[in-house]
Amino acid sequence: MTRALTLAALMASCTLSTASGAQVARTGFDTAQVRTFTVAALLRSARTEVEISRLATSNPTVAAMVDRLVSRLDRPAVSALPLQVVAEAQQRTGANRQAGFGRIARWQRKPEVPGLGDGDAAALDTLTRLMPAELRTALEGTRAVSDDSVDRILAPLDALNFARRNISIGQSLEKLNRFERKYGPDAPQLNGVEVGLNYVAQWIPLFLPNSEGWPSRFEIVGAYVPAYLTMVDSKARAVTVAEVGLRSYIWRAGWGGKEGGVLRPGYLSFGVAVAGAQDGAFVSPLQGESRIGAFLGWGEAKVAFLGGDRKRVLVTRQFQAIPWVF
Incomplete structure (x- = not known):
C-alpha cells in the first residue's frame, strides 16, 4: 500500500512538471515539442525513473549510475539548455568523431555549445541510453504505473530522440545527395x-x-x-x-x-x-x-x-x- 501511494505521488509530480513545460509525446509527434523542453525536464524524468527503479527493486547499479549522471548535469549552465540545441550539437562521442586541428592545438578551448563540455555531452548521451531500458525494466515489477504515466515520464526523452532521429535522417539524405551530385547522371563525364x-x-x-x-x-x-x-x-x-x-x-x-x-x-x-x-x-x-x-x-x-x-x-x-x- 505504501509503495503504491509513493508511486502515485511520483506520477503526479511527473504530470505537473510535464504539463508546465510541454504536452505529452504521442504517436503524431509535434516537432515543436523538442524546442519547449530543456535539459532540466530530462533530468526531472531521470530522477522520477530512479525513484521508481528503487521502489520496484530493479537493478540498483544502473539506478545509481543514472543518479550520478543527473548530479553531474544538474547545473544551471547545462539544465537551461533547450533539447533542440543538445540534439543539434556537433559534439559526439562516437568512434567516428574526430577532433579538429584547432582543438588539438588547444586554440579552440571553448565548447561548441556554451555550457556543454565534452564530458557533459558524453554524460547526456549515456543518460539517454540508460533511461528507457531501465525504466521499462523497473515497470515490469509493478502495475501501479499506467501507460499514460510512462508517456509523461519519457516525454522529454522521446522529444530528444525524435529530434536526433530527424537530424540523422536529414544527414543521411544529404550524404546521398552529395554522392549523386558527384557520381550521378548530372555529374561531368570523365575520360x-x-x-x-x-x-x-x-x-x-x-x-x-x-x-x-x-x-x-x-x-x-x-x-x-x-x-x-x-x-x-x-x-x-x-x-x-x-x-x-x-x-x-x-x-x-x-x-x-x-x-x-x-x-x-x-x-x-x-x-x-x-x-x-x-x-x-x-x-x-x-x-x-x-x-x-x-x-x-x-x-x-x-x-x-x-x-x-x-x-x-x-x-x-x-x-x-x-x-x-x-
Whole structure:
C-alpha cells in the first residue's frame, strides 16, 4: 500500500512538471515539442525513473549510475539548455568523431555549445541510453504505473530522440545527395585517364571519403581538350589545351542540376593549362615551346589564359565528343 501511494505521488509530480513545460509525446509527434523542453525536464524524468527503479527493486547499479549522471548535469549552465540545441550539437562521442586541428592545438578551448563540455555531452548521451531500458525494466515489477504515466515520464526523452532521429535522417539524405551530385547522371563525364587517376586517388586523404562516409568534394582533372576557342584578328580559332587540376563539387542547397542552372552549378574546376606553340585543333600541347597558363571552370563553362609570346584568352564548354577520350 505504501509503495503504491509513493508511486502515485511520483506520477503526479511527473504530470505537473510535464504539463508546465510541454504536452505529452504521442504517436503524431509535434516537432515543436523538442524546442519547449530543456535539459532540466530530462533530468526531472531521470530522477522520477530512479525513484521508481528503487521502489520496484530493479537493478540498483544502473539506478545509481543514472543518479550520478543527473548530479553531474544538474547545473544551471547545462539544465537551461533547450533539447533542440543538445540534439543539434556537433559534439559526439562516437568512434567516428574526430577532433579538429584547432582543438588539438588547444586554440579552440571553448565548447561548441556554451555550457556543454565534452564530458557533459558524453554524460547526456549515456543518460539517454540508460533511461528507457531501465525504466521499462523497473515497470515490469509493478502495475501501479499506467501507460499514460510512462508517456509523461519519457516525454522529454522521446522529444530528444525524435529530434536526433530527424537530424540523422536529414544527414543521411544529404550524404546521398552529395554522392549523386558527384557520381550521378548530372555529374561531368570523365575520360579514361581521369577515371584511372581518381580511382587510385581514393587512397589519398584529400580524395577519399571521410571516416563517416561523406564523399570528398575534390576530383582530379586531367584532360586533352581540342575545342577551346579564341579570337585572333577578329576570327575564331581553335586551340588545343591540356588541363591538369582539380574539380571541386559545391554541396550547398539550391546549387547544381536544373535547380541551380548556369549561375549556380554543382561544381567548379581550376588548374594548369598547357598548349603547344601553334594554335589549332588536335595540336600536341607539347609541340614546340609550350605555352603555360591557367584554366577556370564554372560548371560546364570554362575559360583559360595562356601566357608566352602568343597570349590567348580561351573559352569552351565541358563536353566529350568521343566518350572516355575527349
